[in-house]
Each structure stands twice: as C-alpha cells, then as structure tokens.
Amino acid sequence: MIQIFTTGGTIDKVYFDANSEFEVGHSLLPELLSESNIHEGYRLRELLRKDSLEMTDSDRQLVLQAARECDCARIVITHGTDTMADTAAVLAGLSDKTIVLTGAMQPARMRRTDAVFNVGFAWAAVQLLPPGVYIVMNGEVFEAGAVRKNLHAQRFERT
Amino acid sequence: MIQIFTTGGTIDKVYFDANSEFEVGHSLLPELLSESNIHEGYRLRELLRKDSLEMTDSDRQLVLQAARECDCARIVITHGTDTMADTAAVLAGLSDKTIVLTGAMQPARMRRTDAVFNVGFAWAAVQLLPPGVYIVMNGEVFEAGAVRKNLHAQRFERT
Amino acid sequence: MIQIFTTGGTIDKVYFDANSEFEVGHSLLPELLSESNIHEGYRLRELLRKDSLEMTDSDRQLVLQAARECDCARIVITHGTDTMADTAAVLAGLSDKTIVLTGAMQPARMRRTDAVFNVGFAWAAVQLLPPGVYIVMNGEVFEAGAVRKNLHAQRFERT
Amino acid sequence: MIQIFTTGGTIDKVYFDANSEFEVGHSLLPELLSESNIHEGYRLRELLRKDSLEMTDSDRQLVLQAARECDCARIVITHGTDTMADTAAVLAGLSDKTIVLTGAMQPARMRRTDAVFNVGFAWAAVQLLPPGVYIVMNGEVFEAGAVRKNLHAQRFERT
Numbered sequence: 001m002i003q004i005f006t007t008g009g010t011i012d013k014v015y016f017d018a019n020s021e022f023e024v025g026h027s028l029l030p031e032l033l034s035e036s037n038i039h040e041g042y043r044l045r046e047l048l049r050k051d052s053l054e055m056t057d058s059d060r061q062l063v064l065q066a067a068r069e070c071d072c073a074r075i076v077i078t079h080g081t082d083t084m085a086d087t088a089a090v091l092a093g094l095s096d097k098t099i100v101l102t103g104a105m106q107p108a109r110m111r112r113t114d115a116v117f118n119v120g121f122a123w124a125a126v127q128l129l130p131p132g133v134y135i136v137m138n139g140e141v142f143e144a145g146a147v148r149k150n151l152h153a154q155r156f157e158r159t
Numbered sequence: 160m161i162q163i164f165t166t167g168g169t170i171d172k173v174y175f176d177a178n179s180e181f182e183v184g185h186s187l188l189p190e191l192l193s194e195s196n197i198h199e200g201y202r203l204r205e206l207l208r209k210d211s212l213e214m215t216d217s218d219r220q221l222v223l224q225a226a227r228e229c230d231c232a233r234i235v236i237t238h239g240t241d242t243m244a245d246t247a248a249v250l251a252g253l254s255d256k257t258i259v260l261t262g263a264m265q266p267a268r269m270r271r272t273d274a275v276f277n278v279g280f281a282w283a284a285v286q287l288l289p290p291g292v293y294i295v296m297n298g299e300v301f302e303a304g305a306v307r308k309n310l311h312a313q314r315f316e317r318t
Numbered sequence: 319m320i321q322i323f324t325t326g327g328t329i330d331k332v333y334f335d336a337n338s339e340f341e342v343g344h345s346l347l348p349e350l351l352s353e354s355n356i357h358e359g360y361r362l363r364e365l366l367r368k369d370s371l372e373m374t375d376s377d378r379q380l381v382l383q384a385a386r387e388c389d390c391a392r393i394v395i396t397h398g399t400d401t402m403a404d405t406a407a408v409l410a411g412l413s414d415k416t417i418v419l420t421g422a423m424q425p426a427r428m429r430r431t432d433a434v435f436n437v438g439f440a441w442a443a444v445q446l447l448p449p450g451v452y453i454v455m456n457g458e459v460f461e462a463g464a465v466r467k468n469l470h471a472q473r474f475e476r477t
Numbered sequence: 478m479i480q481i482f483t484t485g486g487t488i489d490k491v492y493f494d495a496n497s498e499f500e501v502g503h504s505l506l507p508e509l510l511s512e513s514n515i516h517e518g519y520r521l522r523e524l525l526r527k528d529s530l531e532m533t534d535s536d537r538q539l540v541l542q543a544a545r546e547c548d549c550a551r552i553v554i555t556h557g558t559d560t561m562a563d564t565a566a567v568l569a570g571l572s573d574k575t576i577v578l579t580g581a582m583q584p585a586r587m588r589r590t591d592a593v594f595n596v597g598f599a600w601a602a603v604q605l606l607p608p609g610v611y612i613v614m615n616g617e618v619f620e621a622g623a624v625r626k627n628l629h630a631q632r633f634e635r636t
Contacts, residue, residue: 120279438597
C-alpha cells in the first residue's frame with residue numbers, strides 16, 4: 001500500500017479563466033494512475049492546496065505529522081518545486097519509512113509536461129528505495145538535505 | 160549512462176492514414192525524456208521496429224547480443240507487451256547488468272496513455288534495481304521468468 | 319439545432335491492445351464539444367461504426383435516408399476520409415438542408431490530430447453555408463460531386 | 478489568403494515555472510494549423526502579447542490600424558476573451574473586410590482546451606461570412622457591437 005499526500009504545487013495547477021490565472025486544483029494523480037492501469041494499492045489524501053512559495057513552517061509541520069502518523073511504510077508526496085527541498089529537510093528525521101517527494105515544472109494538465117514521467121518515476125522509487133526521505137526530479141534521485149532547486153537551470157541538483 | 164534499446168511495440172505505434180492502420184514508428188522516447196527535462200545521460204539505439212507478435216527467435220537473439228555487448232551497466236528496452244515476457248526470459252541469463260523492459264498498452268502518441276508513466280517508472284527502476292532482468296508494467300516490478308501478460312485483464316502479473 | 323450523424327472513420331478510431339489494432343470506437347464528439355463549451359443545441363446519432371473503405375452502397379443509402387428524414391435543417395456527418403466523397407455524392411441530391419461531411423486523418427484520441435480543428439470548422443460551416451452538401455477538410459469547403467481525396471498528398475482537393 | 482493577427486490572451490498563455498505563473502507566449506497557431514494539414518494560404522503577424530485586461534485604447538487603435546492597412550480581405554484576430562468585445566466594437570466601422578475575432582477560455586497548450594475548436598471555427602467563419610466584424614466563441618457567431626462575455630456563465634452571448 002502506497003500513501004499519497006498532495007500539498008499543491010505546479011503539478012496540480014488549473015487555469016481559471018475567471019481570475020485570469022493559474023491556481024492549484026484537485027490532484028490529477030488518481031486520473032494519471034488510472035490511465036496507467038493502476039487502480040488500487042494506494043490511498044490519497046490532500047493535506048494542502050498551496051503554491052510552495054506560500055508554505056509556512058506550520059504547513060511543513062502538518063506534512064511531517066501526517067507522514068509520522070501514517071501507517072504505510074511507503075509515502076509519495078506531491079509538492080511545489082520551489083520549496084520541495086525545504087519540506088524534505090523537515091521530514092529528514094523520519095527513518096522508518098520510504099518517503100519520496102516529487103512535483104513538476106509544468107502542470108499535469110498541459111499537453112507537454114514532466115508531471116506524468118515524474119509520478120511514474122516516484123512510483124518506482126518509493127517501492128525500491130530503502131527507508132529515508134528523497135526528492136525525485138528530472139529523472140534522478142536526491143537525498144533530503146543534500147539537494148536544491150537550481151532556479152536558473154530549472155532543475156534539481158545535489159548540494 | 161543509461162542505454163535504451165527500442166524494439167517497437169504498441170508504445171511507438173503511429174497512425175498512417177494512407178494504410179488505414181497503425182504501424183510502429185520512430186521512438187518517441189527522446190521527445191518524452193526531453194519534456195521531462197532529461198537531455199543527457201543516455202544513448203538510444205533502435206534494434207527493431209516490430210509488433211512483438213511478429214518477433215522471431217532470431218530477433219530475440221539480436222536483442223540478447225546487443226544487451227550482452229553493451230558497455231553500459233543499465234539498460235532500458237522498450238518492447239511490445241504481447242511477447243515482452245518471452246524476450247525477458249531469453250535475457251534472463253545476463254547477470255552483470257540491470258536490464259528493465261517496458262512498453263505500453265496505449266501508444267505514447269495518444270492523448271491518454273500509460274507510456275509516459277511506464278517510461279518514468281522504468282527510468283527509476285533501472286537506476287535502483289540490482290543487476291538482473293526485469294519487466295515493469297502497471298506500476299510494478301516483475302522478475303524475468305516469473306511474469307506473464309494476462310490478456311484478459313490487460314495487465315502483467317507474477318506467475 | 320444541429321443534427322450530428324456519425325458513421326465511423328479514422329476520427330473515432332480507438333487502439334485496442336487486445337487485438338493489436340485500431341478500431342472505430344464511440345464518437346468523441348460530445349466530449350470535444352463539451353471541452354469547447356458547447357453543451358446543447360445539437361443531437362447526435364450513430365448510424366454506423368465503420369472504416370469508410372468498408373462502407374457499402376447499402377450503408378450509403380442508410381445515411382441518405384437518415385439525412386432525408388431528419389427534421390433538422392443543419393446536419394454534420396463524421397465519416398472516414400477514404401470514401402467521404404462517395405457518400406457526399408450520394409447525398410448531393412438533397413437540396414433543402416445544409417449537410418457538412420468531415421472526418422480526420424489522425425484519430426481524435428491522438429495528442430496531435432486534425433480532428434478537433436475539423437469539427438470546429440464544420441460547426442461553423444454548417445451554420446453559415448446555404449443548403450447543399452459539402453465536405454470540409456484541410457481548412458477548405460468543397461462541394462459534393464466536385465471533390466476527391468488526393469491519397470498521395472493526403473489532402474482533399476477540387477476536381 | 479487569410480491574415481492572422483495575434484494580440485495575446487489566454488489562448489497563447491504558457492506556464493513559466495520560474496515566475497510561478499502563466500504569461501502570454503508565442504502563438505501556437507502555426508503549429509495548430511500545421512497539425513490540421515494547413516501549411517499555406519495565410520500570413521501571421523504578432524501585434525501584441527497581452528492579457529486583454531491590460532489592453533489600452535492605444536493598443537486597440539494599433540489593432541484597428543493593422544486591420545485597416547491589411548491588403549487581405551479576410552482577417553482572423555486571436556485575442557483575450559475579457560475585452561474581445563471592446564476591440565471588436567473599435568473595429569466595427571471597417572466594412573470592406575471579413576474580420577473574425579476568437580480566443581479561448583483554456584490555453585491552447587492545455588490537454589483540454591477550446592482553443593483548437595475555436596480556431597477551426599474561425600477559419601471557416603472568415604471564409605464564409607460577408608464583410609463585417611465578428612466574434613466567434615462557444616460555437617456561435619456574434620456581430621461586433623452586439624456581444625458580450627458573460628463572466629458568470631463563462632461564455633459569450635448576444636446583447
């Protein structure tokens with residue numbers, strides 16, 4: 001059983017014409033998983049619906065608590081990319097679960113997006129990595145506390 | 160460095176109106192990887208361009224030879240799903256490389272497809288699995304020789 | 319009120335992995351129209367579900383009869399491109415309705431397709447053209463009886 | 478020959494992760510037309526790249542001037558939906574050309590969008606309507622000066 005926690009971020013942004021802008025919508029993950037023939041073996045809970053630049057310490061504690069209390073040993077967290085490394089660092093103390101954070105540079109609802117690849121990558125990573133906290137982006141696995149988002153290059157890299 | 164070998168299969172099928180049918184086209188993998196911000200760290204070679212129901216023992220030997228001679232320790236092979244388990248079984252003797260076979264039930268060129276998720280899943284699996292030969296489909300990892308395609312359920316399962 | 323009659327063709331082809339081939343599926347038109355904010359003002363009836371190379375004289379008479387008996391003055395017919403001109407010629411006698419035939423070179427279910435553009439084009443054409451029978455493809459309007467599909471160039475042209 | 482003038486709007490919005498927001502990008506029209514087998518018979522010029530809420534009287538005069546000086550008798554203008562009716566009203570004096578304004582509620586780069594249907598609809602409308610200025614949205618033709626965007630219903634309607 002894999003537990004998915006969604007917190008928002010670009011991956012789940014929807015375009016609202018009424019506001020002339022993009023806002024985080026409901027998670028597209030169940031639809032993406034279903035399109036990939038995965039219909040069971042996971043639970044999904046929305047913790048937050050925020051752009052990660054707006055996440056507070058209190059929000060990160062909420063994520064930590066949910067991960068800590070979760071009875072699954074394998075957790076995938078979708079998250080905005082801007083402060084994903086910060087949330088990963090807050091979770092880094094947890095040592096009895098495999099926790100994989102991922103997100104996307106382009107919303108999953110776009111014709112061209114990295115979202116689906118990243119979710120597939122995370123789905124394998126959470127099953128294969130030993131207990132610990134990780135970020136998976138641009139086709140690589142990073143350990144929490146040793147990763148950052150390189151804004152200029154628009155990719156994640158080891159620190 | 161990850162080596163990709165493409166052999167054809169549904170994943171790369173293209174609709175040719177002139178023939179009123181679907182045929183295997185060039186691999187969409189470089190485009191999919193690029194959309195997911197992966198531009199380097201791999202090589203791709205097309206071995207075959209066949210529907211896997213048409214693959215012969217000779218074709219499978221060609222794949223085995225390419226895998227054997229490859230100087231990469233990590234290989235992803237895209238393949239039609241109908242006889243993917245057969246090719247995996249032929250490769251099963253190789254013990255010094257991590258070889259992951261994947262494909263798709265719906266062509267990568269469709270609006271709704273499992274192709275992108277499967278490629279993302281395979282990209283993680285090939286980096287994280289120990290040496291051996293595996294099939295990854297419907298979000299699971301299967302060992303070569305102990306997997307089959309359940310035609311009725313349209314998914315792969317352990318034998 | 320616009321009446322839609324669907325007869326099959328590439329536009330509605332679906333990939334069935336179990337058969338390793340493409341077959342005509344249910345029409346995607348209601349979904350396409352809904353995505354374009356059109357939820358009413360039309361009726362849809364499936365007359366046939368055939369690749370147009372398999373349509374018989376009897377099939378074309380069925381289409382003619384449906385068009386003749388239809389109480390709408392505006393009819394859109396989706397049809398395979400290979401023999402669309404033949405069906406248009408059979409309908410050409412009808413002079414009291416605006417009948418527009420269209421289809422697609424790539425299934426509507428593909429990421430890249432002409433289907434949606436063609437349906438939008440047909441939706442305008444059926445409202446703006448005077449009574450008569452027309453084919454609309456590759457962004458042009460053709461009169462029934464004076465059009466053919468140029469197989470080599472993969473487009474429709476005036477004869 | 479059809480002249481396309483692009484002014485921006487939702488239809489051409491692109492998601493820029495670096496800014497965590499959507500901005501108007503280059504027009505997707507050439508790509509959309511090419512996917513629909515239209516490779517010639519038109520010219521495209523970008524006049525502006527603005528969200529239509531930010532268009533000024535000066536901007537609308539620029540559009541008017543471009544339309545007036547254009548030597549084509551048929552013009553398609555892509556435009557943000559929020560003030561499309563205002564620009565149409567400014568153009569309404571032109572009586573020697575067929576001018577069709579359209580746009581989209583969802584960016585053309587989304588998986589689900591009305592953009593492609595609207596462009597197809599406009600492509601037919603500009604060829605079939607008599608000289609005058611029109612808006613085409615949600616599958617209908619509206620005359621400039623007698624149309625508004627119903628924000629609540631998210632559609633265009635006659636005034």
